[in-house]
Amino acid sequence: MRLSRAFLPTLKEVPAEAAIASHKLMLRAGMIRQTSAGIYAWLPLGLRVLQKVSQIVREEQDAAGAQEILMPTIQSAELWRQSGRYDDYGKEMLRITDRHEREMLFGPTNEEMVTDIFKSYAKSYRDLPRNLYHIQWKFRDEIRPRFGVMRGREFLMKDAYSFDLDADAARLSYKKMFVAYLRTFARMGLKAIPMRADTGPIGGDLSHEFIILAETGESQVYLHKDLLEFDVLAQKPDYEGDLDPTVNFWTSRYAATDEMHDEAAWNALGAENQVSARGIEVGHIFFFGDKYSKAMGLSVAGTDGNPLVPQMGSYGIGVSRLLGAIIEANHDEAGIKWPEAVAPFRCAILNLKPGDLGCDMLCEKLYASLPGEAVLDDRGERAGVKFNDADLAGYPWQAIIGPRGAANEKIELKRRATGEREEVSLEEALRRMHPVPSGH
RNA sequence: CGGGGCGUAGCGCAGCCUGGUAGCGCAUCUGCUUUGGGAGCAGAGGGCCGGAGGUUCGAAUCCUCUCGCCCCGACCA
Numbered sequence: 001m002r003l004s005r006a007f008l009p010t011l012k013e014v015p016a017e018a019a020i021a022s023h024k025l026m027l028r029a030g031m032i033r034q035t036s037a038g039i040y041a042w043l044p045l046g047l048r049v050l051q052k053v054s055q056i057v058r059e060e061q062d063a064a065g066a067q068e069i070l071m072p073t074i075q076s077a078e079l080w081r082q083s084g085r086y087d088d089y090g091k092e093m094l095r096i097t098d099r100h101e102r103e104m105l106f107g108p109t110n111e112e113m114v115t116d117i118f119k120s121y122a123k124s125y126r127d128l129p130r131n132l133y134h135i136q137w138k139f140r141d142e143i144r145p146r147f148g149v150m151r152g153r154e155f156l157m158k159d160a161y162s163f164d165l166d167a168d169a170a171r172l173s174y175k176k177m178f179v180a181y182l183r184t185f186a187r188m189g190l191k192a193i194p195m196r197a198d199t200g201p202i203g204g205d206l207s208h209e210f211i212i213l214a215e216t217g218e219s220q221v222y223l224h225k226d227l228l229e230f231d232v233l234a235q236k237p238d239y240e241g242d243l244d245p246t247v248n249f250w251t252s253r254y255a256a257t258d259e260m261h262d263e264a265a266w267n268a269l270g271a272e273n274q275v276s277a278r279g280i281e282v283g284h285i286f287f288f289g290d291k292y293s294k295a296m297g298l299s300v301a302g303t304d305g306n307p308l309v310p311q312m313g314s315y316g317i318g319v320s321r322l323l324g325a326i327i328e329a330n331h332d333e334a335g336i337k338w339p340e341a342v343a344p345f346r347c348a349i350l351n352l353k354p355g356d357l358g359c360d361m362l363c364e365k366l367y368a369s370l371p372g373e374a375v376l377d378d379r380g381e382r383a384g385v386k387f388n389d390a391d392l393a394g395y396p397w398q399a400i401i402g403p404r405g406a407a408n409e410k411i412e413l414k415r416r417a418t419g420e421r422e423e424v425s426l427e428e429a430l431r432r433m434h435p436v437p438s439g440h
Numbered sequence: 441c442g443g444g445g446c447g448u449a450g451c452g453c454a455g456c457c458u459g460g461u462a463g464c465g466c467a468u469c470u471g472c473u474u475u476g477g478g479a480g481c482a483g484a485g486g487g488c489c490g491g492a493g494g495u496u497c498g499a500a501u502c503c504u505c506u507c508g509c510c511c512c513g514a515c516c517a
Binding site: 009011012013014015016017018019034036037091092108109138140142143144146151155157159209218281282283284316317318319320321350352353381382383384385386387388389391400402403404412 | 441446450451452453465466467474475476477478479508509510511512513514515516517
């Protein structure tokens with residue numbers, strides 16, 4: 001993308017409406033624009049990141065055996081009456097009436113709908129297990145939306161729903177998602193810690209919140225320091241094999257949010273192992289048994305021919321929220337520092353002197369060598385403006401090309417995350433930006 | 441939903457108390473100069489002062505109502 005033609009409205013001044021770093025930076029970097037309280041339009045740069053994050057989520061869901069579908073945003077009230085949640089959900093649910101006076105709603109979640117869909121086709125135990133997910137916009141009419149996309153009313157969410165024959169099988173489905181979540185967040189450069197969550201009236205021990213640590217987190221969390229040091233991507237999980245060792249590693253060490261915090265267990269860790277910080281919830285998984293399958297009348301024929309009510313779980317990831325969370329965990333005074341996997345572009349090529357033949361040629365050559373991965377700042381702006389905009393937007397690499405270096409075919413390569421710079425040839429620059437892939 | 445605050449040019453703000461026909465910085469446009477960390481000079485354009493009612497000779501300013509947005513709290517992916 002050439003910045004001279006791009007719709008990339010960066011702001012020098014901080015809009016008054018933003019209170020936290022990620023919100024300010026997303027507005028300043030031209031990623032989003034608020035259209036109502038808690039509702040945002042996604043501009044080109046923000047959309048690219050949203051798509052990259054979505055794609056990582058998708059790949060890891062697929063790898064864990066889940067299958068993607070896409071359910072509508074608008075649902076019928078009738079569906080929600082079957083589970084009893086139409087009346088329970090309260091004012092958080094946005095209710096809509098169509099021209100025929102039918103009661104509709106903008107979905108805050110999809111348990112009822114997915115169960116209803118699955119029910120239409122699943123007839124036998126052979127149709128299980130299945131895990132269906134979609135990445136779709138949700139709406140929850142929060143009392144007080146805030147912090148930009150971290151707590152919007154409209155938000156993009158990945159939600160998966162597993163259907164199993166019995167509780168043991170459901171536990172396995174749960175573990176697959178547990179492991180998939182660890183990988184998903186790790187690939188985005190985040191250390192997300194699963195923490196046992198309150199299961200509410202449903203009961204059971206199978207509910208975890210995945211929480212990343214950031215100063216602006218909404219809740220206080222407590223964990224064992226081992227959990228921060230574990231390299232999740234070191235080995236690929238075998239979803240057909242035994243997932244217990246991985247799951248047990250995480251669940252056997254202390255990690256709890258404020259509500260679930262246990263002082264005695266915490267103190268037993270010893271001060272040298274304690275980490276206490278603020279956390280942002282980016283995912284939540286839970287097993288809820290037959291709550292919805294029963295209410296929605298889902299049952300299949302078991303091996304003995306008798307009807308059997310599937311056991312279900314649901315697994316959410318706040319995709320749009322993740323952008324805010326990633327920025328909260330990766331920024332400095334100058335702007336965003338995107339982890340490479342989710343950066344809108346891998347590299348910004350800064351042509352410090354458009355019109356200079358040497359600069360133009362070297363920039364074009366590099367730009368052509370990075371198809372779809374680079375922004376070329378070919379604007380007639382001063383160097384300082386380009387530096388600041390590149391720092392703000394947070395591209396992991398900056399290829400700085402000015403008349404001095406261009407004369408020698410040299411590129412000044414800067415790493416946004418560390419500020420390191422070095423003078424390299426074009427070939428070397430490409431090697432630096434594309435190391436041999438490892439891990440995933 | 442309780443408490444607080446703010447709506448004036450694209451963005452950030454002053455003006456309001458004490459009514460007299462709207463201003464500053466940045467951005468935008470033109471010209472000249474400048475050119476490695478948000479340039480300088482000169483000029484220009486841009487406003488139903490959130491909306492509706494009222495008071496007044498006269499309202500951005502005072503009064504009433506209303507809409508929107510932000511912050512704190514309770515609540516949440």
